[in-house]
Amino acid sequence: MSTLNQEKKIAKRVTLVGAFWDAVLGLVKIVAGHFSQSQALLADGIHSLSDLITDLFVYFTSAKSRQGPDHNHPYGHLRFETLTTVFLGLVLIIVALGIVYDSLSNQSLKPQSTWYGLAAILLTIIVKEAIFHYTKKAGEQINSKMLIANAWHSRSDALSSIAVLAGFVGIYLGYPQADVLASIIVAALIAKLAISMIWENLAELVDTAPDPELIKRIVETAQSLKEVMAPHDVRARSMAGKVYLDMHIHVPKNATVSEGHYLGDLVAYTIKKAHPEVVDVLVHIDTNEKIQTDSLLREPTTEKPPLLKLPARNQILADLKFLLRQHESYVDIPDTRLHYLHNHLSLEIIATSDLVPEQADLKQLTASILQDIENAKYIKNATVLWRIKS
Template sequence: MTQLIQEQDIAKRVTLVGAVWDALLGVAKIAAGYLSQSQALMADGIHSLSDLVTDVFVYFASANSRQGPDENHPYGHLRFETLTTVFLGMVLILVALGIAYESLMADSSQAEFTWYGLAALIATIVIKEAIFHYTKKAGDKIGSKMLIANAWHSRSDALSSVAVLIGLIGVYFGYGWADMVASIIVALLIGKMAVSMVWENLAELVDTAPDPKLIAQIKETANSLKHVMAPHDVRARSMAGKIYLDMHIHVPSHASVSEGHYLGDLVAYTIKKAHSQVQDVMVHIDTDDKIQTESFILESGKPPHLKLPARHQILADLGFLLRQHTNYVDIPNTRLHYLNNCLDLEIIANSLKTPEGSDLNQLTARILQELKTTNYINKASVLWVFPE
């Protein structure tokens, strides 16, 4: 939770800095474009102000998307960031279409070269490029696709200003149409960036899998651990640049529940440490004998070991079969091993509670003999404990 709050503060601070400069540069270019009768310069000013509008959306999205999970949003609020990015892209597409339309309808012959227009463009190129690096560095640091998209929006403003600068120079040398061409280039730049933004984030909203190379690297990370074999059935989805991962791993057949839980936590920790973009890992534990039965499962649709009885039924059977041994056999703590589609039992018995003078070997033989009356036990053993 603390990390999410820190990321939220970084996103809000960076966005506010960009918003202040977008407002100043937008007003300056629109004023210079109006005085110069340059449609391209005014269009570039509108582009900067559109950055300001997106900054407002990004600011409020940052304040909400980095909140932790709650009852209604168990996976957190990161999809608010994705949805906001899609909305911003659609707004920018409309901006691009409007700029292109105004450029084609305007009379570019009235455009004039002015030194204040030139100064506004050069200032925009320098400042917006600096804002791009500042914002992108922050976006990479906290893994925010929305912040990175906003950074590229800033760079598109710098690039469009370069196009307008070329058009303004063309006007200076008597090519009035250069202003219109530059304005259309601005619209194309904005449109291309916006379409790419919408497409990438729509793919995220429908849970498109991340880069296959990244998934392969994650599987290699898990497979590098001892006693963890064949990571498989890996599923992943992205939320605002963060990856949520589900995967199966094989562990040794006789691993206890606690050991399996330990290995699952070890896998999750190792993956998150090696791949910073992974936010959460859900690990399903399979025993290594399951490797041999996976093809059968695919054909029949039901794992063979599910035909065996569950724990409550087995304990009920043991309570009846071992009713003469209940004084010293700890039936509730019987260990069950579902291995190779068979059931192995470990019966726990207390040596101090046996009748005086009892032979433990004879008691063990009697217990095992009585267990043979079942048709589902493959192997059984008796573990005698000797409390101090």
């Protein structure tokens, strides 16, 4: 089973458990609040039922957000989770405002401190605290901000029940207005949680960088590899608690393409292994001729780099084919190695000694090859490498 499918299964299971208890506790508190004429207890019951609504959103979104990339969503569907969390925050703000309105418009009721109301409150505190730890642990296990936010939603229900309990104590002591005050406290707790959820996830939707300490640890991980030097231009974005990373690294200037690819894969693997929240790493390979360590991120520019003023491989090979036409029987033009270093171009010409004319002197042929390519003024220097087939 893939990681995304495992995460989807965990999220669904945890959410269904929470939804069951939210439904039970919500109904119990609403019934107890009705017979106790307690606005605070009724508000707390509505809060629990609002948890049930958010559980349903979380349940269906967890399935959608854990789907893999497709043609329309090449980075996957994790942002559905972020967007849903913002929506949940808006729902909670509406719930909080409704609770305040109901509390202030029904002050003629005379709340009573009843044993069944007290039992409903105590049951809520115990169960919701247990659900908080259960859901938060699962959210941390699969690194899901949505599940963690839902866990804190459960914790807010437990905290609001404590406020209701304080209101019941006030009623028992002869202060009926304590019930209204407790319901307003419940609404304030819900609103505070909602605003935090919205703010954090809106920041993610506009690609705010993850925690700078995390980026610092990631850079240190890359620097721990001896073959890699000066990681820089590090960029990262978050998607529902997952991190997508872009990074430039320096490798030895004479490294081949395959070695550069190997080192890029090594960096990506090492980072993802050390930091499980990083799910994708795109590595750009630079040579070590100009190592800059003063900044991890440079300002974007449209200025053409000096190296790009030099011709590309196709043009160079076409020029070499013409310049070395008298050597074409033993010079392998397509295998020519290009080195774009220090804003100059260096070549390694590959020739086969077994194919040269008999009695030919390799030193003289080498000198002749180097002399013929001098007409290509963009070539800084060149080397001829002879290989033996037999």
